Amino acid sequence: MVKVAIMGFGTVGSGVYEVLRNNRKSIMTKTGKDIDIKYILDIRDFPDHPEKDIFTKNFDDILNDPEVTIVAEVMGGLKPAYDFTKRLLSVGKSVVTSNKELVATYGDELMQIAKANEAKYLFEASVGGGIPIIRPMSQCLNANNIISVAGILNGTTNFILNQMISKGKAFDVALKEAQDNGYAEKDPTADIEGFDASRKISILGSLATGGKIDYNNVYTKGISDITLTDIEYASKIDSVIKLIGFFKRIDDNKCIVKVSPMVVSNDNLLSGVNGVYNAVMVEGDAVGKTMFYGHGAGKLATASAVCGDIVDIAENPHKHNTSYWEPECSLQILPEEETVAKFLVTIKTTDKNVSSLAAKIGIEEVIDIRPDEVGVLTKEMMKKDLLDAIGNSSFDIIKVIQVLG
């Protein structure tokens, strides 16, 4: 019998409990491993829980129990998750987690501690909820040089944008609806300002480059200033606006990593990823473009990924080498203004004739649907050059949104 502990009995933790209990028999049939939950750690009381006896408030119960070999850390946040994880790995217990904050911040260190103690630190659930993405990138695609990653990594913002696009609701109204439906927190900052997505793209960028991408270095812009007008401009060029976590390898030495709203063509499968679904498009030099899609959050979906890692370790408790990432990234992250792409630019002007601008920047299309402003789809160019050209013109920029290539 394999004894596991669950640390944190919130949404994900209760999902892990449910999946391990409900599918215990079928997991045993498939793998020959009987996985039992010995402890659930939480500071709260659950007096009415049918298995209230396995709850504990004392981390040492888990740390000091030699029977427990695998621990699911689904508390979230850095404190005390970082300290707990370090101590568990240090005594050779394997840890699986959904904690993107911890993986993005201390993942490199924790992987090294795991390796040194012949334990494993697995984090399939940290990006994209239930979507298999960590293992596919780190194992299935490991013969590729990863060229780019473009992901819808946050379900809250995708739900909000979706309501704006399909139902014409303004941002504030859509946000309120997301909150009422439990898709957005009372304080929605981490989601709508892109911080959640920045942790996730920093993990995927680290996998793609083999070196830690610090999210503090990831340009991060959310969706709170996206308007129905922006969405209408996008629709005029047969596109939608999505919040994209983006990584692109420029050459052997440089890359771009960012989170920002982007214009996504309806030809791109990502445009059809709606509601609270997530999807990640990964491009490798051999495989070309691949996409991974599914529930990006939620109790059972996230638990599916956590439990997948648990079952994998139960089947293979010995050391398993996988190339995740080193503490240092050999690629330099370019400033965001050096992004080369097409852009959708909104310009404040009563003079809809932008020919003076066309002399300075390549223009593909002019979209004239509002008084006093105009939308311009540029040809591919560097953002810096675009900003300079308009700065030196008589036009004022309202907004610049990158077009996903």
Added chain:
Amino acid sequence: MVKVAIMGFGTVGSGVYEVLRNNRKSIMTKTGKDIDIKYILDIRDFPDHPEKDIFTKNFDDILNDPEVTIVAEVMGGLKPAYDFTKRLLSVGKSVVTSNKELVATYGDELMQIAKANEAKYLFEASVGGGIPIIRPMSQCLNANNIISVAGILNGTTNFILNQMISKGKAFDVALKEAQDNGYAEKDPTADIEGFDASRKISILGSLATGGKIDYNNVYTKGISDITLTDIEYASKIDSVIKLIGFFKRIDDNKCIVKVSPMVVSNDNLLSGVNGVYNAVMVEGDAVGKTMFYGHGAGKLATASAVCGDIVDIAENPHKHNTSYWEPECSLQILPEEETVAKFLVTIKTTDKNVSSLAAKIGIEEVIDIRPDEVGVLTKEMMKKDLLDAIGNSSFDIIKVIQVLG
């Protein structure tokens, strides 16, 4: 240094050579493993190849060389691949393959031989070309009971259907174009009649159930009788026609496995999978719906999956337990006529009033776009009941196409 051999220097084999050579340095940087190709086995001569010295026609060179620990079997077909693979695994060499025919036919036996000899038999490339699907299903989703699988598993037929749908070309014209572009063989039977897809869904069905699904028991219908009229009927209900490899768990004891053209709603992401791309939708009881998308064939994409398996074994040469499938499936495969779904039925009739039929079967929509026939979208029902009802009526069935639910 890890020494590998490639058996078969066709499209996939030359791709494996290219990826291992081109990405040798980056793979070494990522994994610390220097992977070198010691032999390429092929019955043909390649006198102009820059590494002509590593070619051999003698399988024993590979079998008897203790330096060679991993062999890529990319010959295809059962003979001599089956015999070669057995002998390699029997002496403890690991084998990776793109050979769907072999995996679907003898996979269970080969996995057991591998296990008994502490070798590995990996086959990520056997389904969906470069798309990570085998490892995600067998590892990432292994805490789930897989409820259903619906895949666009054959690029040739998807290209042909795509040309019919988007350009209004007839089947014969689209097939000729596919052949001219190298997307279809001179003898296209295996693709267009669904046999290729049946091997692939039998592999995915085996993964889903944990027991071998013999493709001889998989109802298989191709696209050669699909007409532009069928496509027009589908478009009237905002759908397209795709060739779908389909698995569905009915209960703990029964399942449906089949390959057939299906009506796919434009709301379903699979509808947007165009050209030679493949995609697989997998539904688990915890994770919900996930989708995996990418190049389903082609030199480098398929090589990406083969090489991913090679790198994985190079990093982890020791035994690794993964739950693939047992020789016997505990689930009974129901006869195809017991499929419960909505159906698009075309009926030969000059009397467009189908009210006499509506008394016997639930009808959602009648599509009247041709003289002497009518399209009927049924409510959800068993196919057998549908056929019986129409058989007992005054109407003649032209075609019945399942709607993907």
